[in-house]
Amino acid sequence: EAGVAQSPRYKIIEKRQSVAFWCNPISGHATLYWYQQILGQGPKLLIQFQNNGVVDDSQLPKDRFSAERLKGVDSTLKIQPAKLEDSAVYLCASTLEDRVYEQYFGPGTRLTVT
Amino acid sequence: GQSLEQPSEVTAVEGAIVQINCTYQTSGFYGLSWYQQHDGGAPTFLSYNALDGLEETGRFSSFLSRSKGYSYLLLKELQMKDSASYFCAVRGSGAGSYQLTFGKGTKLSVIP
Numbered sequence: 458e459a460g461v462a463q464s465p466r467y468k469i470i471e472k473r474q475s476v477a478f479w480c481n482p483i484s485g486h487a488t489l490y491w492y493q494q495i496l497g498q499g500p501k502l503l504i505q506f507q508n509n510g511v512v513d514d515s516q517l518p519k520d521r522f523s524a525e526r527l528k529g530v531d532s533t534l535k536i537q538p539a540k541l542e543d544s545a546v547y548l549c550a551s552t553l554e555d556r557v558y559e560q561y562f563g564p565g566t567r568l569t570v571t
Numbered sequence: 572g573q574s575l576e577q578p579s580e581v582t583a584v585e586g587a588i589v590q591i592n593c594t595y596q597t598s599g600f601y602g603l604s605w606y607q608q609h610d611g612g613a614p615t616f617l618s619y620n621a622l623d624g625l626e627e628t629g630r631f632s633s634f635l636s637r638s639k640g641y642s643y644l645l646l647k648e649l650q651m652k653d654s655a656s657y658f659c660a661v662r663g664s665g666a667g668s669y670q671l672t673f674g675k676g677t678k679l680s681v682i683p
Contacts, residue, residue, distance in 0.1 A: 499673030
């Protein structure tokens, strides 16, 4: 079974530029999460999708972050404009609807904002 | 809201047993998961406790006390490859039952 795919793996941008991350979850997983993980901390939930609908985006900084999952499969997370404090690893995870406790994570995208 | 506390670092000797603790305070609670993350890697699921007691999976065991808001992860017969960060994550109730809130993690260093 293929795992969660993410790209790119690394990205370096200057502040005020924009960036987009892509995630393809495990086939059949209806629930998809985007997390931000700052060095030395645990993953922090940004947004949760169930199929192509948003379940919770209460922690997403909506003035600069946006995310979509148009066909209920792959998803993109965008930051525009980026700030220095956005430097982090952005993790995508997916799971079956009834197994929220067992999430499968992708390798993440390491973003550096200079 | 939810808050979780874990020690930031733990060091243990290869072949020994180590316990990583997690205390939590939540407004609602369904269960608690443990994840392992190697440096530069993705978090991977280790265990889940919804009821009080001990769950064992190979060399790893996880314990939960709902009344005390306390869990621990026990690693036996430590190996060098167990050096990683370990996160507890709480599954809340209501709308929070569809999400996990992660602690800050405990960095385990296994020494020869």
